Amino acid sequence: MSDTVDPPENSDLTLAEPLRRAIGERYLTYALSTIMHRALPDARDGLKPVHRRILYAMRELRLSSGGGFRKSAKISGDVMGNYHPHGDAAIYDAMARLAQDFNVRYPLVDGQGNFGNIDGDNPAASRYTEARMTSVAEALLEGLNENAVDFRDNYDGTLTEPVVLPATFPNLLANGAAGIAVGMATNIPPHNITELVDACLHLIKTPDARDDTLLNYIPGPDFPTGGIIVEPKEAIAQAYRTGRGGFRLRAKWEVEDLGRGQWQVVVTEIPYQVQKSKLVEKLAELIQTKKVPILADIRDESADDIRMVLEPKTRNVDPDVLMNMLYRNSDLEVRFSLNMNVLIDGVTPKVCSLKEVLRAFLDFRREVLCRRAEHRMEKIDHRLEVLEGLIVAFLNLDRVIDIIRYDDEPKPALMREDWSRDFVRATDESDYQSPPAGEGELSEVQVEAILNMRLRSLRRLEEMELLREQEELMRERAELDDLLVDEGLQWGRISEQLKEVKQTFGKDYAAGARRTQFAEAGEIEDVPLEAMIEREPITIVCSQMGWVRAMTGHIDLSRELKFKDGDGPRFIFHAETTDKIILFGSTGRFYTLQASNLPGGRGMGEPVRLMVDLPQEAEIVDLFIHKPGRKLLVASSAGDGFIVPEDDIIAQTRSGKQVLNVRAPAVARVCRPVSGDSVAVVGENRKVLVFDLEELPEMVRGKGVRLQKYRDGGLSDAITFTLADGLSWHDPAGRTRTEVALDEWRGKRAGTGRMAPRGFPRDNTFT
Missing domain, CATH: 3.30.1360.40 (Gyrase A; domain 2)
Structure with missing residues (x-):
């Protein structure tokens, strides 16, 4: 038994469907609409629907390149009302871009007024600007009246619009395109028309030409703003071969x-x-x-x-x-990505190679050529039919005049008359046969032409003109007939048309010459700081509250300096603008400052925390000049430490580099340059321990090893020295004292040590 119940007739019940299917179907419809009717260009004319409709509307307004301008508001209004039911602002923005010679390689719109500039300023409002087509745009529209392309109804069915423009040159590559659809995007750079035409001519002669061969004619993009492409040739070839890649472009x-x-x-x-x-x-x-x-x-x-x-x-x-x-x-150097995702035949999106894009254009040109030829043959056939009737009338002029003069209904009478002998005379120079209503009878079209003929046309000279015109049209029709059946003649005609395009928009055209050049780019190596900064002496001053400044020149270090209220000096030393300054925080993290970037010394400086990410609760343990190749002794208040190469503590970012791992409440306390063969450690309990330097490991990061054991308190200071020279410190009176006999304090690492020698500083530091 089925669970589905059919609703009764005339019921207001609504049939339900799964939400997944409903959303999927609607989203698919939206995606296809975006892909086909908004974002992706057509491979045949290189235009999106909005651009195509703008050009067609301007053509309908007769805004030719040699004519007058019309208000942009009028143009965008006509486009919106007749063909493109979207916002007028979007239409005007699209039209304005077609007029910007810094955005479009071959502008399709000739703008008068403010259409924006390369600085990024927006165009003036549409009511203030005027526009018309350029000769390039007219080349895209050439043949539109000759049934070159299909037309379709506009959005409300009141008018028709072209599905695609005839496009006498490969506009897709000439002007490029960019767009973001649903699940796909396109980005095509502009190219030079002369190079594109040369590549098309080669592809006509050699249909199986390889993509790499086409690069002999199209070396790369030609941007409207010029620049220099520094992408290797191999990468350019790969990009054009696959339809995806990029180009490094420099100023x-x-x-x-x-x-x-x-x-x-x-x-x-x-x-x-x-x-x-x-x-x-x-x-x-x-x-x-x-x-x-x-x-x-x-x-x-x-x-x-x-x-x-x-x-x-x-x-x-x-x-x-x-x-x-x-x-x-x-x-000054950017990378322009290439993604040749286009609509093939206006329907199927596909990422195409350079050859595939040119092939799509050439196949379209052949279709346009054949349709225009067929349209021309229809016109010729109609004209020949009329000429045949006129010639018959001239051969029987007295009879025609007699019928028109005396017959009440001359039109049926002329159609009933038998003119068979004169039809033979009118067509004996060609195998062309007109379609009369009956054998030897004039058709309705021929009779209308005779009746509408002016009296002044009854001259003998006019009859000769008709015969000459008939002969020329028959010759043209024969040529068109041969063209439609001979593929070789078709490609020859297309080649002639392309050469005319090259002649029109080539080097003699205002924007015809290549603008973007090519060059090889060497590797951008890391430039040493000395090569970038002029070496100058400075004096670096850091206060107790962490305000840092760089004073010009090497000043007297004992000189009295000004500080903020409640602040005072902490670090002061001579340096040079090319130096790197190392800051060691109580969190065990090292920070790197560039001496040339420090604020000047006229004021109080700036907080160092604005330059590096030093936490507010952290203190500055040490501030010194980086010396490559040197090693440092780092230790925490818990009595743990190790040796670290100074080259490994350089930080590349303002967040610094964690080296000494500490766990609260312990903090980093010691950072000393390594020299000599021994280590001296003093704790807060005033006990001193001396041991060999080789007992300390060399590490890049970590907690380290135990330097000294404490029952209470922690480490106060540590230093390295040469045992033979003795251990020195400053006594309370400021005098330097040296203790050479250190056997009493010597021991193994991690020992407790002995009480400090007589005269050792009360602050438990060695310096």
Whole structure:
């Protein structure tokens, strides 16, 4: 027995369906709509529906490249009302982009007014701007009146629109495309029309040509903003072969000599789709944060052309070193990804190779050629039929005039008349046969043409013109007939059309020459800090509350300095701007500061916690200059420690690097350079232990080993020294005392030790 109950007739009950199926079907419908009608371009004309409708609406408004302009609001309104039922803002944005020569390699819209700029400023409102088509757009529409493509009803069925434009050149690759659909995306860079046409001509001659061979004609993208592609040729070939990949694109720059050894870098071209204003802001930020210390200033002196001036901090810097640093830290170098995901025949999305995209365009051009030829033959047949009737009328002019003059209904009379002898004379020069209503009778079309003929056309000269026109049309029809049956003639005609496109939009065209150049990019190596920063002496001062500053020059370390109320000096030492400064926190974590990035010494400095992620509860144990190759003794208040190479404590981020592991309430307490052969440890209980340095392990990170055993309290200080030279410290009077006979305090590591010698400091520290 079935559980399903049919609802009674005339019932208001609603049939239910599983939620999974309902959502799945609706989401699939949405996904297909997005893929086919919004995001992905057609491989044939390279346009999305909104762009295609904009151009078609402008054509309907007769906005030719040689005509006048119309308000953009009128254009976007017509597109929205007639063909594209979406927001007018989206339509206007799409149209404005087609007019931006920094976004589109071959603009399809000629804009008048503010259509935005390379700084990223938005276009003016549509009521303030005007537009018309360019000659490039007209080339995409050529043949639209000749049944070159199919038409379909618009969204409300009141008008028709083209499914695809005839496109006399491969616009998909010429202008590129970008879009994000559901589950897929596309990103195609622009290319040079001359190179594309050469590749198409080669593909016509050699249909089985390999993708790598096409690269002889298309070496890579040609971006409207120029720039330099530094991607290896092998990677470019792989990208075009698979339809996926990317291109490293750099700004174009030159060194401008200022005389007396001074120079500056001038950037004349920036990478594609990089907003100049944001690029300038980023470079200014690099100067402020001192991430590129050798860059002193950035000035934007651009007018119609790009001119960004980069001033080095010192003339001793190599310009290539400066630019390599900027490539790594800014958008002076970007990576443009390639994803040639397009609609094949306007239906099927597919990631295509370069050859497949060109093949789709050429096959479409052949279809357009045949449809235009068939349309032209229909027009010729209709005209020949009319000419045949007119010639018959001229051969029997008196009879025609007599019928028209005296017959009450001349049209049926002319159609009933037998003109068979004259039909033979009218068609004896060709095998063309018109379709008369009967043998020797005129058709309705021919009779209408005779009746509409003007009296001035009854001249003898007009009869000769008709015969000449008939002969020319018959010759043209024969050529078209041969064209439709001969594939070789078709490809020859397509080649001629492509050569005309190359002649029109090639090197002589305003935007025809290649803009993007190619170069080999060497590896961007890590530049030593000394090469980027001018070495200058400084004095680093850190207060008890952690305010740090770098004073110019090596000042007297005993000089009295100003500090905030309640604060005082903690660390003060001489350094240089190229030094790395190591900070050791009580959490056992090491932090690295760049001396050149420290705030100047005119004020009180800045809290070091703004420069590194040192917790508020943590204290600064030590602050010193990094010396490569040196080793450090680190120890905690619990009496555990080890030896760590100083090269292994350098932190690359502001979060620092954990080296000495401590567990509360223990804290990191000692960080001393290693020298000599022995270790001296003193606890809070004033007991001193001396043992051999070799008993301490060398580690990169960890808790360490026990240095000294305590019954109560913990470690106070530790130091390394040479046993033969004795152990030194400062007594309460400030005098240096040295104890050479240390046998009483010598022992094994982890011992308790003996009470400190007479005169040992009360703060239980060795220095």
